Amino acid sequence: MNPFDPKAALLAKHAQHIVLVHFPIALFIAGVAFDLIAQRAKRRGLAGAAYYNLLLAAIFTVPVVGTGILAWQFALEGQKVKGILLLHLILACASTVMIWLVWWIHFRVRHRGEGLPGYRIPLELLVVAVIALTSHLGGFLSGVNGPG
Numbered sequence: 001m002n003p004f005d006p007k008a009a010l011l012a013k014h015a016q017h018i019v020l021v022h023f024p025i026a027l028f029i030a031g032v033a034f035d036l037i038a039q040r041a042k043r044r045g046l047a048g049a050a051y052y053n054l055l056l057a058a059i060f061t062v063p064v065v066g067t068g069i070l071a072w073q074f075a076l077e078g079q080k081v082k083g084i085l086l087l088h089l090i091l092a093c094a095s096t097v098m099i100w101l102v103w104w105i106h107f108r109v110r111h112r113g114e115g116l117p118g119y120r121i122p123l124e125l126l127v128v129a130v131i132a133l134t135s136h137l138g139g140f141l142s143g144v145n146g147p148g
Contacts, residue, residue: 017067021138024064025131027057028099032124035106039121051106058103061096068092084140091134098127 031053038046
């Protein structure tokens with residue numbers, strides 16, 4: 001197989017999920033980093049960058065979940081959901097809901113003109129940890145972290 005063949009890249013049974021999943025992960029982590037720096041430095045520009053990174057991370061979860069379901073059906077041939085696949089699915093759903101929740105907190109505060117609540121930082125760090133665990137399990141499913 002030619003690694004530069006667009007047809008192979010676009011029509012691979014699971015490649016889209018593996019490629020797309022990196023966008024919400026990177027955007028969310030960058031958003032959290034911007035939020036932490038904005039809070040410490042009291043810079044509104046960084047707070048804006050955090051907001052838009054979190055928004056894009058939330059939006060990108062939609063195609064990632066969709067391609068994850070397709071990868072389960074095509075690459076894993078619709079295996080019964082159990083073991084690592086079940087845990088990955090549960091954590092992926094939790095990650096998605098939590099990413100949207102963090103964005104919603106920022107959205108609500110931004111439109112009401114209030115200050116951000118103090119509990120958001122521990123929540124954001126928890127979401128980063130859940131995303132990391134979800135990604136780690138996904139690596140096992142794809143064969144990157146071991147047999148899968």
